[in-house]
Amino acid sequence: MPNTTSNPSSSDLAFINRQLKQQLKALTREASHNEVVLKRFHDRELTLLATETLPELLSCLIDGMKSSFDLPNIKLVLHDPDHELRHLLLHSGIEPESLPDIRFIDQIEHFSPKLARYKSPWLGPFTNQDHALLFPDGTLLKSIAILPMLRRSKLVGLIGLGSHDPNRFTRHHASDFLNRLATISAICLENTANREHLVVAGLTDALTGLHNRRYLESRLEEEVTRALRYQHALSCLFIDADHFKRINDTHGHGAGDSVLREIALRVKECLRASDIATRYGGEEFALLLPQTDAIEACNLAERIRQRIEDKPIAIHGGESVSMTVSIGVAPMRYEKNANTQDVSGKLLDEADKSLYVAKESGRNQVQLAEQ
Numbered sequence: 104m105p106n107t108t109s110n111p112s113s114s115d116l117a118f119i120n121r122q123l124k125q126q127l128k129a130l131t132r133e134a135s136h137n138e139v140v141l142k143r144f145h146d147r148e149l150t151l152l153a154t155e156t157l158p159e160l161l162s163c164l165i166d167g168m169k170s171s172f173d174l175p176n177i178k179l180v181l182h183d184p185d186h187e188l189r190h191l192l193l194h195s196g197i198e199p200e201s202l203p204d205i206r207f208i209d210q211i212e213h214f215s216p217k218l219a220r221y222k223s224p225w226l227g228p229f230t231n232q233d234h235a236l237l238f239p240d241g242t243l244l245k246s247i248a249i250l251p252m253l254r255r256s257k258l259v260g261l262i263g264l265g266s267h268d269p270n271r272f273t274r275h276h277a278s279d280f281l282n283r284l285a286t287i288s289a290i291c292l293e294n295t296a297n298r299e300h301l302v303v304a305g306l307t308d309a310l311t312g313l314h315n316r317r318y319l320e321s322r323l324e325e326e327v328t329r330a331l332r333y334q335h336a337l338s339c340l341f342i343d344a345d346h347f348k349r350i351n352d353t354h355g356h357g358a359g360d361s362v363l364r365e366i367a368l369r370v371k372e373c374l375r376a377s378d379i380a381t382r383y384g385g386e387e388f389a390l391l392l393p394q395t396d397a398i399e400a401c402n403l404a405e406r407i408r409q410r411i412e413d414k415p416i417a418i419h420g421g422e423s424v425s426m427t428v429s430i431g432v433a434p435m436r437y438e439k440n441a442n443t444q445d446v447s448g449k450l451l452d453e454a455d456k457s458l459y460v461a462k463e464s465g466r467n468q469v470q471l472a473e474q
């Protein structure tokens with residue numbers, strides 16, 4: 104025991120010195136641990152900020168965090184009242200239900216009033232009773248962190264971090280880094296969703312939900328290149344509503360819009376997933392059909408023509424109108440030494456010319472481009 108009444112002896116000083124050294128060692132250890140943690144958070148934040156698409160961001164939040172924080176279980180609950188996030192994912196070819204660790208919720212308040220009240224991170228032990236909703240597969244978890252994602256003070260989602268270590272998340276741990284990470288995640292979510300909206304809007308026709316002409320043009324050369332390389336067939340259809348102006352003139356523009364929407368729907372119902380359907384402009388639709396030769400394309404065109412002729416289209420006030428379409432069909436032609444641009448241009452040109460012939464020959468018919 105050190106002597107406390109008189110001047111410290113040399114053995115007292117040695118004792119104090121040893122203690123101070125130990126404290127310094129512990130502090131240095133803690134400082135370097137904090138430095139590692141800080142760097143990990145910093146790296147994760149930079150990765151999050153660099154993501155450009157929604158699927159990339161979601162993968163970064165789930166898989167990226169699992170690996171950089173060495174956590175076995177991460178869950179994401181996203182507030183998606185208008186199904187906007189789900190639609191954007193579907194547009195990227197991803198089924199939202201196929202993402203096991205992410206749930207899209209119409210109203211977080213209805214999903215869990217308790218979770219909806221979080222305004223700052225909660226760290227503590229996992230209990231099945233309280234946390235099974237967030238971690239349905241969490242039976243092995245010992246401690247968890249629940250991070251509310253807030254944007255302009257509104258809850259846009261929750262991140263659940265689950266660990267098998269009971270001491271990994273406790274209420275004694277500081278949560279500033281986690282809070283910051285959740286805020287950055289919320290900002291990234293908003294940014295990527297906005298960015299994807301712009302992309303989708305730029306390539307989609309707002310009236311029918313089909314792709315637009317810009318999209319067709321961007322896909323055309325890609326499809327032609329692929330067809331030329333693998334010697335696959337490729338066909339193009341131009342579909343135009345007959346005497347469409349009369350619908351607008353007789354029943355109004357709103358009725359015309361309903362007719363265009365219904366035509367788009369019936370066309371889509373006839374297609375395979377790999378077919379590309381676009382509203383080319385006004386009352387004209389253009390389809391690109393990979394691996395489809397002239398005969399198959401004509402058969403499809405005939406099915407579309409019939410589907411539109413067969414059943415009148417409902418407009419407003421219980422009324423309906425009979426519609427027909429004219430369709431021009433062109434198969435891609437292989438020509439020696441022709442480049443992709445020439446072949447693409449010719450394909451559209453021939454489909455358009457065949458459509459003109461169909462119109463001139465009396466409408467409500469399919470015309471195949473001449474050899």
Ligand SMILES: Nc1nc2c(ncn2[C@@H]2O[C@H](COP(=O)(O)OP(=O)(O)OP(=O)(O)O)[C@@H](O)[C@H]2O)c(=O)[nH]1
Pocket residue numbers: 310343344345346347348349351355356357358359360363384385386462466
């Ligand atoms: N309601 C509605 N009408 C549109 C839209 N885009 C173009 N139109 C109209 O579509 C009509 C096309 O008319 P025309 O090109 O003369 O062709 P048509 O009457 O279909 O006659 P044919 O093609 O020769 O059979 C025009 O009156 C355009 O104003 C749209 O988004 N909604």
